[in-house]
Amino acid sequence: MEQKSDTFLANAATAMNDTAAAQRRDIMAAFTPIIRQQSIDGFSSYEPTRKHLKRVRQHTLNHLAHYLAEFETQALANGNHVHFARTPQELNSTVLDICQQHSARRIAKGKSMVTEETGLTAELEKAGLQVIETDLGEYIVQQAGETPSHIVGPALHKSADDVRQLFLDIHPLGERELEHTSDMVAEAREVLRTHFLQAEVGIIGANALIAENGYAMLVTNEGNGDLCANLPPVLVICTTIDRVLPRAEDATAMLRLLVRSATGQPQTCYTSFYSGPRRAQDQDGPVEVHIVLLDNERSDILDSEYRGILECLRCGACLNHCPIYQSVGGHAYGWVYQGPMGSVLTPLLTSLEQSAALPNACTACGRCEEVCPADIPLPAMLRDLRAREYTEKLTPARWRFGIAAHAWLAQRPRLYHSLSGIAVKLLRLLGRRKGYLRHLPFAGGWSSQRDFPAPQAATFMQQLHDKQRRERQRHEH
Amino acid sequence: MNDVSSDQSVPSERPTVALFITCLVDLFRPSVGFASLSLLQRAGCEVVIPGQQTCCGQPAYNSGDYRGARALARQTLKQLEAADYVVVPSGSCAGMISEHYPRLLEGPWRERALAVAAKTYELNAFLHSVAPARLPVVKVKTDSVAYHDGCAGLRELHVRKQPRELLHSVCGITVKELQQPEVCCGFGGTFCAKMPQISARMADNKLKDVQASQAQLLCGGDMGCLLSLAGRASRNGQPIEVRHVAELLSGDLSAPAIGKDT
Numbered sequence: 001m002e003q004k005s006d007t008f009l010a011n012a013a014t015a016m017n018d019t020a021a022a023q024r025r026d027i028m029a030a031f032t033p034i035i036r037q038q039s040i041d042g043f044s045s046y047e048p049t050r051k052h053l054k055r056v057r058q059h060t061l062n063h064l065a066h067y068l069a070e071f072e073t074q075a076l077a078n079g080n081h082v083h084f085a086r087t088p089q090e091l092n093s094t095v096l097d098i099c100q101q102h103s104a105r106r107i108a109k110g111k112s113m114v115t116e117e118t119g120l121t122a123e124l125e126k127a128g129l130q131v132i133e134t135d136l137g138e139y140i141v142q143q144a145g146e147t148p149s150h151i152v153g154p155a156l157h158k159s160a161d162d163v164r165q166l167f168l169d170i171h172p173l174g175e176r177e178l179e180h181t182s183d184m185v186a187e188a189r190e191v192l193r194t195h196f197l198q199a200e201v202g203i204i205g206a207n208a209l210i211a212e213n214g215y216a217m218l219v220t221n222e223g224n225g226d227l228c229a230n231l232p233p234v235l236v237i238c239t240t241i242d243r244v245l246p247r248a249e250d251a252t253a254m255l256r257l258l259v260r261s262a263t264g265q266p267q268t269c270y271t272s273f274y275s276g277p278r279r280a281q282d283q284d285g286p287v288e289v290h291i292v293l294l295d296n297e298r299s300d301i302l303d304s305e306y307r308g309i310l311e312c313l314r315c316g317a318c319l320n321h322c323p324i325y326q327s328v329g330g331h332a333y334g335w336v337y338q339g340p341m342g343s344v345l346t347p348l349l350t351s352l353e354q355s356a357a358l359p360n361a362c363t364a365c366g367r368c369e370e371v372c373p374a375d376i377p378l379p380a381m382l383r384d385l386r387a388r389e390y391t392e393k394l395t396p397a398r399w400r401f402g403i404a405a406h407a408w409l410a411q412r413p414r415l416y417h418s419l420s421g422i423a424v425k426l427l428r429l430l431g432r433r434k435g436y437l438r439h440l441p442f443a444g445g446w447s448s449q450r451d452f453p454a455p456q457a458a459t460f461m462q463q464l465h466d467k468q469r470r471e472r473q474r475h476e477h
Numbered sequence: 478m479n480d481v482s483s484d485q486s487v488p489s490e491r492p493t494v495a496l497f498i499t500c501l502v503d504l505f506r507p508s509v510g511f512a513s514l515s516l517l518q519r520a521g522c523e524v525v526i527p528g529q530q531t532c533c534g535q536p537a538y539n540s541g542d543y544r545g546a547r548a549l550a551r552q553t554l555k556q557l558e559a560a561d562y563v564v565v566p567s568g569s570c571a572g573m574i575s576e577h578y579p580r581l582l583e584g585p586w587r588e589r590a591l592a593v594a595a596k597t598y599e600l601n602a603f604l605h606s607v608a609p610a611r612l613p614v615v616k617v618k619t620d621s622v623a624y625h626d627g628c629a630g631l632r633e634l635h636v637r638k639q640p641r642e643l644l645h646s647v648c649g650i651t652v653k654e655l656q657q658p659e660v661c662c663g664f665g666g667t668f669c670a671k672m673p674q675i676s677a678r679m680a681d682n683k684l685k686d687v688q689a690s691q692a693q694l695l696c697g698g699d700m701g702c703l704l705s706l707a708g709r710a711s712r713n714g715q716p717i718e719v720r721h722v723a724e725l726l727s728g729d730l731s732a733p734a735i736g737k738d739t
């Protein structure tokens with residue numbers, strides 16, 4: 001996917017100007033936290049499960065090579081093909097090769113952020129293949145020529161009216177109303193059915209890989225993943241190396257946290273475990289299954305102080321609780337991953353230079369960390385990324401100077417107190433009578449949106465000092 | 478400036494409290510500093526105001542200048558170490574000292590940071606649960622009050638019920654609750670200057686919530702949030718009175734509200 005994170009502020013401004021969409025985001029932001037909370041409240045072992053899973057994930061990441069090898073052995077034994085891809089290009093060409101070996105022309109694709117990351121669809125289309133997204137949200141976004149705005153709900157930015165209009169435009173099905181959401185869902189289902197039946201290759205993602213039995217786990221709410229996996233003769237599962245877990249019970253523990261955190265449901269409608277190609281006694285299932293495991297910087301992240309981000313479950317709770325995501329929406333982030341987890345992941349998977357604004361799109365309010373089922377210290381990671389920007393001089397010079405000057409001055413208390421005294425007198429003079437200032441030299445950012453409350457008479461330190469002097473004088477006389 | 482004891486004649490069993498004024502109170506609202514001082518005295522403490530204090534280092538820290546932040550952390554720790562308690566009229570500065578200094582510093586300085594962290598309190602939390610004496614009841618002219626929970630106070634220090642209970646027992650005020658009290662107001666330190674438009678939108682959402690509560694006065698424990706909200710309300714022409722909670726608890730509302738003047 002083409003990255004547009006470098007224009008974050010401009011993207012954000014555009015998003016905030018679309019007042020209808022902004023209003024929809026406000027509504028979402030008001031109610032998603034409530035349904036998540038209700039679901040967590042109804043799950044008495046949330047905290048113990050969270051702690052348990054954290055230990056399991058850390059253990060797995062500490063022994064990643066071991067568990068990947070175990071997974072590979074088991075998956076091969078189940079009759080799968082296993083491929084490792086170091087780079088996005090490697091994943092794309094591996095998948096393209098598979099498709100071409102089978103002379104495939106039509107691909108039914110399930111929801112997969114990893115293939116968004118590698119830009120797989122565009123690569124396959126370049127080679128003349130027809131790729132249809134079958135997750136309803138992904139389908140809407142694909143048909144509208146847009147990109148996902150939320151890792152869990154790719155089309156959350158669309159209103160029902162948007163979708164109705166889109167379907168009326170693109171589906172040549174004659175006069176019809178599509179009055180209710182259910183009508184639109186039914187229509188999409190009907191249209192997609194043909195694609196499922198015609199596709200020669202199905203491509204899906206996976207939420208977890210289970211080392212002990214070589215299975216891939218996938219959760220969906222529409223069951224489209226199962227159709228992608230079972231109807232076409234060839235199945236390709238694309239995911240990343242950090243998704244592996246030791247045991248089946250670890251995957252189900254993860255499921256308990258993931259689904260509640262994502263949608264507030266106790267369970268998604270479909271949870272599937274893919275073992276491998278159809279066996280002699282099976283009635284259906286793919287004839288050939290490939291599992292492609294992408295690294296793309298993750299080995300490096302594993303060796304860095306950001307390793308914790310690899311424990312992310314992709315539940316989207318941090319997006320749903322982020323006031324900045326609420327304000328600007330997912331497209332502003334300019335890439336595959338949005339919100340707090342995206343602001344950590346995007347610089348690490350692409351480059352900090354291209355995404356320098358993202359780590360700054362945070363007030364350190366801490367709500368994301370509070371709700372993150374993987375207990376990832378997102379605000380601290382974003383701060384550490386800002387520290388890297390500071391040392392690598394990616395922070396704008398004006399800012400670097402201001403910050404450094406303030407810190408320098410604050411380390412010289414005498415000078416600091418006398419200069420701040422002068423500054424306060426000046427501001428006081430400027431804001432005389434009204435109590436606030438409209439414009440403030442050197443604070444354009446602030447005064448573009450806010451008045452600047454004028455300070456009171458003199459600094460606290462000065463007033464205290466004067467008070468003490470007066471008291472001393474009284475004693476002397 | 479020298480260290481000063483506010484009152485030399487107090488009995489020695491009164492605990493000494495180092496009051497960390499915070500740079501924003503020092504610069505913009507000294508009346509909050511004097512209110513805090515007086516509250517601590519009324520609550521039975523001997524207050525020391527270390528004269529070399531400046532800024533806790535949050536601007537540098539949050540902007541990624543960890544070196545500058547470490548220097549300020551060490552300087553601040555030296556100022557505060559001697560007292561029995563450290564009290565701060567700001568959730569985010571108290572959180573900086575108690576949560577972030579120990580992460581920022583290493584070796585012996587980390588030990589010193591941990592020692593100070595263990596005795597550092599946000600003002601409301603200290604007055605509510607630690608101070609030796611209960612605060613005397615005061616009269617304030619308004620009872621239509623909303624409380625803004627600063628994020629650091631709320632999530633790092635778990636300050637939530639303390640200011641509400643204090644406002645109730647000391648001022649007889651029942652706080653009008655906001656719909657989304659746990660949502661950030663958009664201040665975020667340097668964030669509000671780096672991303673002013675996004676920040677303003679967040680402030681507007683908070684101000685809408687305040688308006689819907691029908692409160693006439695908005696108070697809180699963090700000068701940064703309060704300055705930012707008062708500034709935005711003033712720009713929007715929204716007539717809300719914004720004050721630090723210490724002003725209400727001290728019963729002294731003689732200073733004009735933030736951003737208002739006569």
Ligand code: SF4
Nearest residue numbers: 312313315316318372
């Ligand atoms: S960082 Fe945490 S909250 Fe955000 S998507 Fe990942 S697991 Fe969910």
